[in-house]
Amino acid sequence: MSDQMAQPTAASGMADPAARRALTGGFAPEPGSAKPDPILVVDNIVRQFGGMTAVDVGHLEVQRGLITALIGPNGAGKTTFFNLITGFDRPTTAGKGAHWAFDGRTLDKTSASSVARAGMVRTFQLTKALSAMTVIENMMLGAQDQAGENLFKSMFRGTWAKQEREIEAKADELLGRFKLYEKKHDYAGSLSGGQRKLLEMARALMSDPKMIMLDEPMAGVNPALTQSLLGHVQSLRDEGMTVLFVEHDMHVVRHISDWVAVMAEGKLVAEGPADTVMSDQAVIDAYLGAHHDTDLGDDALLTDEAIEELEEEVAAEREAEEETK
Numbered sequence: 001m002s003d004q005m006a007q008p009t010a011a012s013g014m015a016d017p018a019a020r021r022a023l024t025g026g027f028a029p030e031p032g033s034a035k036p037d038p039i040l041v042v043d044n045i046v047r048q049f050g051g052m053t054a055v056d057v058g059h060l061e062v063q064r065g066l067i068t069a070l071i072g073p074n075g076a077g078k079t080t081f082f083n084l085i086t087g088f089d090r091p092t093t094a095g096k097g098a099h100w101a102f103d104g105r106t107l108d109k110t111s112a113s114s115v116a117r118a119g120m121v122r123t124f125q126l127t128k129a130l131s132a133m134t135v136i137e138n139m140m141l142g143a144q145d146q147a148g149e150n151l152f153k154s155m156f157r158g159t160w161a162k163q164e165r166e167i168e169a170k171a172d173e174l175l176g177r178f179k180l181y182e183k184k185h186d187y188a189g190s191l192s193g194g195q196r197k198l199l200e201m202a203r204a205l206m207s208d209p210k211m212i213m214l215d216e217p218m219a220g221v222n223p224a225l226t227q228s229l230l231g232h233v234q235s236l237r238d239e240g241m242t243v244l245f246v247e248h249d250m251h252v253v254r255h256i257s258d259w260v261a262v263m264a265e266g267k268l269v270a271e272g273p274a275d276t277v278m279s280d281q282a283v284i285d286a287y288l289g290a291h292h293d294t295d296l297g298d299d300a301l302l303t304d305e306a307i308e309e310l311e312e313e314v315a316a317e318r319e320a321e322e323e324t325k
Ligand SMILES: Nc1ncnc2c1ncn2[C@@H]1O[C@H](COP(=O)(O)OP(=O)(O)OP(=O)(O)O)[C@@H](O)[C@H]1O
Pocket: 049, 054, 072, 073, 074, 075, 076, 077, 078, 079, 080, 081
């Protein structure tokens, strides 16, 4: 850790925007850049499916206490990367140089439940089975790993009921925070899109994570609830939690990210504050190259060069069409 970069710390929560800017201002805006206090460090994670390389990340550090967005065009490898580091998939390089550590603890050979117990927890979209359960049942399930660890102990001591009451009290508190308390006994499947996202987040928080990983937290959420969801994500960061999220909506990314990492064709191609990465030519090219329809969230980003490039591509396609007529 360099002394120069370690000034503001995440220990008390990074609620102050100026402190966050001072902190990220010290990070090099380049892929794989070093962070003063990384909670997650990833090395040499490669995942191939047949002959296709879906993920090939050489080095990535995620700073503790900040909101980091992981963006990239469709098929860039973001979800596969999430699956790999959370133990839901194995890198092709497992045992051959792949290494990743969370909060100082090596996770290379760890199961998904051990990753969660280490404090790195991801949200899951409500499956059919979870939709058929009530909101409170979903929350109790979110505490499963935590309870599992102490299950034997609590049964032995006859404190199981007490522990269950404590877990339910915690669930009630979180449901209150996320304005879902009134829905406690409703089926999760009856919730609106935005309420489901809130429940996914609340459920993940049942296990007291140090870092929460959100996969497209705003997808399918109406604008009114988007604001409230964003507020919740920011509050978690302000209270000291680290947030890593995948999101396609660039307005959301610009609005809440302290730092952005960009993947394209499996590789990490850029890192930096949102404004910087979104005007990075390699990033614009990656999105244009993928013929992605994502609005980068700022029309000013359509630079003269980018527009010229697009016009040339369209002209070339027209010419090719004419020739085949
Ligand atoms: N189980 C699998 N078998 C074969 N190919 C896969 C598998 N999972 C992912 N892929 C491929 O790996 C590549 C990366 O996919 P991934 O879903 O990780 O990208 P992504 O960045 O999350 O995309 P999106 O933003 O569209 O969700 C894609 O080409 C995808 O088709």
